[in-house]
Structure formats: structure tokens, C-alpha cells
Amino acid sequence: MPDRLSVIFSALADPTRRAILARLADSEATVNELAEPFDISLPAISRHLKVLENAGLISRSRSAQWRSSRLEAAPLREATAWMERYRRYWDDNLDRLDAHLKRIQEDDQ
Amino acid sequence: MPDRLSVIFSALADPTRRAILARLADSEATVNELAEPFDISLPAISRHLKVLENAGLISRSRSAQWRSSRLEAAPLREATAWMERYRRYWDDNLDRLDAHLKRIQEDDQ
DNA sequence: CCAGTATTTAACGCCTCGGTTAATTAACGG
């Protein structure tokens, strides 16, 4: 079985799943409600939801015959935490800090 | 052809590729150098690099018979920008802010 | 219990992914 980050990133790699997450940012929703905007079959949506659940990106509850999905953003924190290590490579402010630190280091020598 | 975010996220979904990026955070490196820590074949590494390049996560330059890879973090900024929309769902401070705003809204009514 | 609605599971097809080995290309250096 793959590591958590791989599971999270591959869950996010599908545009339908990202759209589902975006929809869930508004409110909880049932499978049928989530399926409505897409022209793919219900079973396909059902599996996307399983992938998202497996990645911890949604949780689900049952009420009568409806299964409601709810956004769980914690895995996104993990993913951003991983990317955070690279922020210095794209953040202008940190670039400047970096240059500053290099200058200081040169001064030391 | 898939959208940029999908390409980026699926590039990040492989642990070997994430390890390569981590290695490149230190310094540029040749294909052989990048392959060294892994016990998979050189062609496999070569394809991982192609995937990373395709996602814009590395750039490559040739010097003699060596092809050097260099980290390009800009796509990570795009990816975090996408996740940023969900920060309110996991950030404690923003949770509190959210609760605060809700209280204010209730007061208004 | 039965009919109806919501959702999942099963079984299938197609395509991509990640690995392999063998062959090819690119560039250097004697």
C-alpha cells in the first residue's frame, strides 16, 4: 500500500474529484447531488467518493437511504506542509531573504 | 490532454519523484546522480524526470554528455494556491475567525 | 412485505503508469 502523501496527491490529480471537493466546500451533499453537474454515471461518482474518503478528504454519514459527504481538509494541510519545504524556491520574499543570508555568509568568510 | 493541476498533482503522487525533487532542493544533479539512491533502472528514472519536466517541476540543461536537472518550484505555488481555498477548513485560527464572523452575522440579524 | 429511491458492487474494456531489458543516440577523449 502506498504512503499517505501519494494517496492524497493522486486523489487530487483528478479534476472530477477536485470539483467534488470544491462543491463540498459549500455544504455537505448526497451522492446524487454531487453527481448532478457531471455527465458520468453514478457508479463512477461513487468510486470517486471512495477514493476521496480513502484519502481522508471526505467523511461520510448515512441518514435514511442517503449518504452525505462532508469535506475534511486535514490531508490538504499535510500536502501543503510537504510543499512548504519548497516555498523558498518560489516565494519572492524568501528569495530576497535567501540572497541576504548569502551576503551575510560571504561577509563572514 | 489533462489540465495543469492534474499534471502537477499526478507528478507529485509518486514517492520516487517526490524524493527526486527533495534531492534537487539541495543542488542540481545529473540523471546518474539522481538514480543512485534508488534501486530502479536508469530508464525508469529517465521517465520520472520526463514526467517532472512535463509538469514544469524541473528544467534541464545539457553540458557535454551530462544532462543536469534543476528544481523549478513554480508549479508548487499553483498547487498550494489551489489548496489555499480550503485553508479555512483546517486552520485553527481561521476556524476561530470563522466562528467570530458567524457570531457577527447573527448579531446583524 | 413490497415498491421505490439511493447507492454500491460486479464484471467488463480500454488506457496509462511504472517497471524491465535491449537497442539507440549523444558527446567526449585518446
Place this chain on the structure above:
DNA sequence: CCGTTAATTAACCGAGGCGTTAAATACTGG
């Protein structure tokens, strides 16, 4: 030019992803 080293491409394979339709399951309400 030839041998060597670096890297990629070609051809193949097995596993898994994402879609389908058909069948099964879960639950409600009369």
C-alpha cells in the same frame, strides 16, 4: 575513428485507474 560513458527510446508486461452497464444492497413508507 573508436571505445567509453551518459542518457534516452523501443518494446514489452502486469497492475491499477476510470469509465461503462447490469445486478445487488440499503433503507423508507405505505
